[in-house]
Amino acid sequence: MVKAGAASSVVPLAACASNEGLRFSSLAAAQDAVTKLAANGIPKSDTAFSWAQTLNHLAQSIEYSMTGFPESKSRLFQKTAGAAAFQVFAWRGQMTHSLSEPIPGAPALDRGSDPKQGMERLVAAIAAFRNWPGGLKPHFAYGELDKASYELAHAMHIANHVSEFKA
Structure with a gap:
């Protein structure tokens, strides 16, 4: 598990001309970049997921961190390979x-x-996560994460998906 506060040590990078290598240090930065990317219409990509599917997938992940993932890897996987992957x-x-x-x-x-509904769902999930008063559920692959680590995981997840879309 990344120690609390470690997420803030990642240098915040805004979306650059090319989204390749896109990185966000927080959900706020990720939300700003996604909003800017979508400001001129539906972004284009060759990925298997449409823009709306991507937004809903990202929202699902954030929602499940609060409510619990429907399926999980074994505890052994989470504590070994999953934890190691997250650390990397x-x-x-x-x-x-x-x-x-x-x-x-x-x-x-x-x-x-509808991409608009997907964006609304993602924004609502981010707000719910930021205001979440309770404990978070184990990630299906990474296992137990504190809130700062989960925020970093979500920000990196958003960056990975959004990096494949262009305005």
Whole structure:
């Protein structure tokens, strides 16, 4: 687990001309970049998920950190490979994972869903997470994360997906 406060040690980077290597140090920075990217219409990408699916996928992940993931890897996986993967991502300040892989056990994402509703859902999930008063549920792969670590995980997750979209 990354120690509390470690998330703030990641240098905040705004979206650059190319989204490749995009990094965010906080959910606020991620939300600002996603909002700016979507300001001129629906961003384009060759990824398997549409823009609306991506926004809903990102919101799902944040929501599940508060309510619990539908399926999880074994505790052994979480404490070994999952924890190690998160540590590497946190050290790099950047996550890489399959951008077409749904959250295990999550409802299928509708390709034709409304991007505006997806954006509203993501913004609401970020606000709920930032104001969440209770404990957080274990991540399906990384296991137990404190709030600062979870925020970093969510910010890196958003950056990884958004990096594939262009205005």
